[in-house]
Amino acid sequence: MISSLNADLHCHSVISDGTLTPEALAERAKAHGVELWALTDHDEVGGQQRAAAAASAQGMQYLSGVEISVTFIDQTVHIVGLGFDPDNQALQQGLRRTRGGRGQRALEMSADLEKVGIHGAYEGALKFVGNHELISRTHFARFLVESGVCRETNEVFRKYLTEGKPGYVEHRWASLKDAVRWIVEAGGVAVIAHPARYKFTATEEFALFSEFKGHGGQAVEVVTGSHTPAEYISYATMATEFGLAASRGSDFHSPLESHTDLGTLPPLPGHLTPVWELLVSRIQRLQ
Ligand code: AMP
Ligand code: MN
Ligand code: MN
Ligand code: MN
Numbered sequence: 198m199i200s201s202l203n204a205d206l207h208c209h210s211v212i213s214d215g216t217l218t219p220e221a222l223a224e225r226a227k228a229h230g231v232e233l234w235a236l237t238d239h240d241e242v243g244g245q246q247r248a249a250a251a252a253s254a255q256g257m258q259y260l261s262g263v264e265i266s267v268t269f270i271d272q273t274v275h276i277v278g279l280g281f282d283p284d285n286q287a288l289q290q291g292l293r294r295t296r297g298g299r300g301q302r303a304l305e306m307s308a309d310l311e312k313v314g315i316h317g318a319y320e321g322a323l324k325f326v327g328n329h330e331l332i333s334r335t336h337f338a339r340f341l342v343e344s345g346v347c348r349e350t351n352e353v354f355r356k357y358l359t360e361g362k363p364g365y366v367e368h369r370w371a372s373l374k375d376a377v378r379w380i381v382e383a384g385g386v387a388v389i390a391h392p393a394r395y396k397f398t399a400t401e402e403f404a405l406f407s408e409f410k411g412h413g414g415q416a417v418e419v420v421t422g423s424h425t426p427a428e429y430i431s432y433a434t435m436a437t438e439f440g441l442a443a444s445r446g447s448d449f450h451s452p453l454e455s456h457t458d459l460g461t462l463p464p465l466p467g468h469l470t471p472v473w474e475l476l477v478s479r480i481q482r483l484q
Contacts, residue, residue: 201464204233204473206260206279207390207421207446208459210248211327213238213264214335216451222459223251225452229460233473233480235262237277237446240295241331245283249481259481260473263288264390265379266295266370269408270401273368274389276376276409277418277444279472280479281385288383295371296330303332305366306358310337313363315346334358335450350454373405377412386475388416388444391423392432406439416442416472420465422457423448433466443469 209215210222217225219236226234234257236248245261252259263278281288307319321340326332338353347353357364371379380387389409397405406417417439418424419432436443443465447457465471473480 202232202471202473203230203460204445204471205229205231205447205449205460205462206233206235206262206388206444206472207237207264207277207418208235208449209238209264210236210244212244213241213328213331214333214450216453219244219248220251222449223248223255223257225449226252226459227255227257229458231257231460233258233260234459235260235279235446237262237264237279239264239275239331239333240266240292241328242283242289242292243328253481260476260479261385263292263380265292265376267373267376268368268370269373269405270397272395272397273370274373274395274405275391276373276380276414277388277390277446278376278380278383278385279388279416279444280476281380281383283383285379285383288379291371291375291379293330295376298368299330299332302366302368303337306334306337306364309366310357310364315341315344315363318364337364373408374412377409377414381413384479386416386442386472387412387414388418388472389414389441390418391421391448392417392435393424393428406435406441410439410441414441415475416444418446419443419469420445420462421448422446422455422462426463429463429466433469436469442472442475444472 322336325336338350
């Protein structure tokens, strides 16, 4: 398999905080030339069967996917899992536990927004939620746009819902060790998602990469919708330094909100090992 394969191994459906169904995403991925696809909803594998079936109907190869929320040195880090068994019980239980605090957190976010005069945010956000176990900041962001508080979701995250801003509620997610273990023990590969997004010092980032690797993590996103071209290069270097394979994914959420569409990113730098080479036996091929 070649590294220029059009693989898109990171996106979201209505089962987490995307706005398209797994079927509509598969159709869109195919229309943009994707050959190998993974749906990676946050903390949830409930869309995997539909996504795999839709990929097959569209003539694309498929890898199972998930994006697990982790707390590492007091920051939220996302770990993508690829090619695992979606029926694995320990993984499902871990994800259920990780999702568990979202309802209470959403109520607290709403109470905090109330203090700055934004009323009914919980009920407002719920209108955008496709899966009641998965209420997220994105759903609040859509409500704040709909109600005219902000013009677009990016503006919401600049002014609200992030550390130090109204509507931000500190939350503890899964540990790095647990998230990597759930993925690896379910037969998959763990991937550090969009590393440039985190606000770690160089020492903390080194700790993230080395602990991740120590727990059995094997890959890092290099080419993602969250990185600039300069960041593709710096994380290609990190991949080489840490002996990690490289992944590629748009992180597509919505036609109206996402700047990077499915399948439109540049290929991975040629000298890196593409993560799908570690997953050859896990790819669901066409019949
Ligand atoms: P949560 O898991 O509830 O904390 O929500 C995290 C989600 O919010 C991410 O997966 C993104 O979809 C979205 N998000 C976070 N920061 C931003 C941002 N600056 N702009 C747009 N969306 C964001
Ligand atoms: Mn998201
Ligand atoms: Mn993420
Ligand atoms: Mn994502």
